[in-house]
Amino acid sequence: MSEETSENASQRILVLGLGNVLMGDDGFGPTVVTLLAAQYELPEGVSALDAGTPGFDLTPHVSGLASLIVVDTVKLDAPAGTLRLYRLPEIVAHVPVVRASPHEPALQEALLALQFAGQAPAEALLVGAVPELIDVGPGLSASLRAAVPDALREVLLELGRLGRPAVKRSAPLPANLWWEERVT
């Protein structure tokens, strides 16, 4: 449960994986946070969430955080597998367009609405990966599979920078990447 109140609620940090695991490389964010949770022990008040593609429904998860770390795919004119980092001002600088469906307001709009309400995180980092193929069917392309360790490292660096480092588990838990299981 993401809304568990910790003793130090105002210092909560969330590592959020966004994307659709049924759509190839769009599953990058969920894959990275699932591996993070399996391989690392997160300190009190830090949680990892595979959130899928919730659009504006992100707001309850982001509300009241001290800091947000997002892993997602990004559209860029760069080779597949390239990672780019973005900070909060860059994420919200883009002007929202007219909204229609509940999916449209997404990360940026959730942050803007929470800024208006005074509940937005003070800091955010987006770790974005350029996808190779987004298509019906689960599983990452070779380029994005290769980018997973780098993205994980960026997340760990950020947690360290925030003074809340994750500790590698001596025995990793099994990573539940159920969507990658093949049809038998």
Next chain:
Amino acid sequence: MSPRITVDPITRIEGHLRIDVEVNGGAVQDSWSSGQMFRGIEIILQGRDPRDAWLFTQRFCGVCTTVHAITSVRAVENALNLEIPINAQYIRNLILCAHALHDHIVHFYQLSALDWVDVVSALKGDPASTAALAESLSPWPGNSRRQFEAVKDKLAGFVKAGQLGIFTNGYWGHPAMKLPPDVNLLAVSHYLQALDIQRKANQVVAILGGKTPNIQNLAVGGVANAINLDNESTLNMNKLFMIKDLLDEVATFVQQVYLIDVCAVGALYADWLKYGAGVTNYLAVPDLPLDTKGTQFDLPGGTIFNKDLGTAKAITSFQDPYFRDNVTECIAHSWYDGDWDKHPYEETTEPKYTDFNPAGKYSWVKSPRFQGKPMQVGPLAQVLVGFATGHEPTKRWATHALQTAGAVAKAQLSPAVLHGTLGRHLGRAVRAAVISELALQQWQRLAENIGKGDVAIFNPPTFPKGEVQGFGFHEAPRGTLSHWVVIDNGKIKNYQAVVPSTWNAGPRDEKGQKGPYEASLVGNPIADPAKPLEVLRTIHSFDPCLACAIHTLDVEGTELSKVNVFNSCDV
């Protein structure tokens, strides 16, 4: 030739809904609704274990996760003729209620109110008279003069800093914006309070589902919530009372704020009551089952034809052939190979893209039909069916809403005014009020049943040799959702989801009958073709969610579909 406006994409991210309207004399004369992305995510399910289907279907759409999960287990249970323990029904029902309340609140305040509310005008509102107005409408304690002063200051600070943030791109000052400044201030204040309340509704889903989004507690045959009132790690007394407190708070907001705001805004736009009726055949399915088999329900379902409540015919069970045998999907104007009208069990998905041709094929969305007729689905459909079939809470809340709106509009309003754009908003608010009440009743039923010592949550499924087929339905926030599954020797052979936004957003059928979006736009006024706010009002009133109606595979070229750093919600 009439000027044509293309709003493309009207949904920017997941959906890529494109709306074309021909405008003549300041009004829409003709219209086309087009889904711009191929759909076919169900093919992923072929060959898989039916017990796992719900994990996949809840990823069809990032917003409607729980609804696709629960509909999927219902479909498989239907194929196996498997009843589930009553606790499992109640727990699923509570999740569905909390999700629906969350969704309806977000739709009004965060996704569509700004079609009607001018945020900039709220700066001219007077906190004292706003508080007086609010107190005349509702006993809600969050309507104090101090609250409105704080909101006005906050808004003024934003504007002074030269940034409207989340409100940057609204049609502020548009000639079709007509609310007085005090009402705009009221709405902005409630926009902020709604953010808090929707979080509480979501918490109920998290407690019962184990996680949101994407709940973890389902199984074909029941739920996985072990019940032991004295055990900290199971569903216990403490968690049950947390759920009740949260539902109480959400219910108060829905009944005293959301419903009242929709009535007031609707009444102040009373000339809009005549626009947007479109298709007035309605379809809703019953939900919130009260027995293990699904033959008694807290929410009614059925059909109405030609806006005549006298035609109402109920859908009465999870097995009802009246629903099962009357649904088809047509591809006459959709980009699939062929020109057929088929039952979901028999459908195939063979994409064949040709250009946008308003006289021929022009959408990836198929056209679902019931007895060959287009049907409008959504909260309004359920409210009208409930009204027509004498569902007590629906009648009571609908009457209350019409009286509240009538008092503001200084007019007598009958249920006939509900056919239209504003009626869809009113219908949604009435449905939310009904559900807010029923959710607490479901909680009571669950608590009492557990109190009797019944802690059963799961009946194991067994899969027969050979082929079976089943359907499951759910009255989702956007309307009737159905999943159809064919199982062969315990593996999925075919799977189809007929989703609410497909019923509403679909193109014309082989007889040329328009779908609900298309029909509802005809006759809408257009004050400024460069800013077609009125088109958005009518489309938004349906609460479009195209992610599951269509999705992002781009078959036109090699370019990847819209993955945008700033819009990370991409299927």
